[in-house]
Amino acid sequence: MGGSERVTGGRGRLGNVLSGLAVAIGFALFLGGFVWGALVYRPYTIPTDSMMPTVQPGDRVLAERISGGEVRRGDVVIFTDSVWSNAPMVKRVVGIGGDTVRCCAQGGRLTVNGKELDEPYIDDIKADGSGKDSGMASETPFEVKVPEGKLFLLGDRRAASLDSRAHLQEAGQGTVDRSAVSARVDARAWPSAEMLERPRAYAGLPGGVSEPGPLRIQLMAVVAGAVLVVAGAAHGPVARRFGRAGREPARVG
Known part of the structure; x- marks a missing residue:
């Protein structure tokens, strides 16, 4: 016992x-x-509809703190540029230093260094919401050689986004310094939780796309x-x- x-x-x-x-x-x-x-992420509230449908106005997102040197094509970044606005803005990087970004190729697609991009993330609703636009990657035609150390940025809702196209006549043709970038959006946290996918369209270009941050871990x-x-x-x-x-x-x- x-x-x-x-x-x-x-x-x-x-x-x-x-x-x-x-x-x-x-x-x-x-x-x-x-x-x-x-330490790695900062919360951010999306202020406008310029990045629809990837993120909606009012969405809370988690953005990985990065330096400008870590930016890759296809990244959705948060940056501050006094020429654009005194407040942080969110746009997608479509061109980096040395790239030639042009719109539009036959079929209405954006091209980077002559390669047509399939952009499934863009929104084709007119700015006034009255219906679909022409389906072109941009209603504003342009061709820009991105200077070294600069970024060419567009919103996913091309019909309603004030982005690099609105500054084409300025020095640098609407590009922004890499150093202006403070973070890269990695995930939507509210009202739904999901990771942002890295666009495959940019994977075949030199440098490829960025790797997801450590959020999942x-x-x-x-x-x-x-x-x-x-x-x-x-x-x-x-x-x-x-x-x-x-x-x-x-x-x-």
Whole structure:
């Protein structure tokens, strides 16, 4: 009888140690995931409809803090340029230094270095919402040689976006310094949660497209940490309940 109690007690102490370890690891993962996310990402509210349908006005997004040197074609970036506005803006990068960006090729598509781009992300609704436009990548024809260290930016809702096309007559033909970029939008957080896809159209160009940030890993750490904390905290009450049930003598009716 005493041996059985010692075995049971030993198992109980081991279970308590393991449950405490699970809680400690879980708490570290949970808190670490949040802190890591706060250091890498910043929340941002989309102010206008110029990036529809990729993001809608009022959407809350998570933008990875990056330097201008990390920007790739196809990225949706947050930047501030005093010529455009004193407030942060969000647009898509379609050309980088050395690129020739032109619109429009036969069929109405945008071209980068002579390559026609398939842009499934653009919105073809007229600015006044009265119906679909001509289906061209831009109603404003242009051809721009992007200077080194600069970016050519367009909104996904081409009919309603004030972007590089609105500044074509200025020095640099509407381009923005790479250093003006502060973050790259990685995911929509509210009202729906989803990652932004990297456009395949730019993958075949030199430099390719950017890799997604560590958001998925951070979320996995937070979820795993929460599960470990709950499981570890629940071990004690569950073990005591089953322990009492095992010690109670069987009743004979």
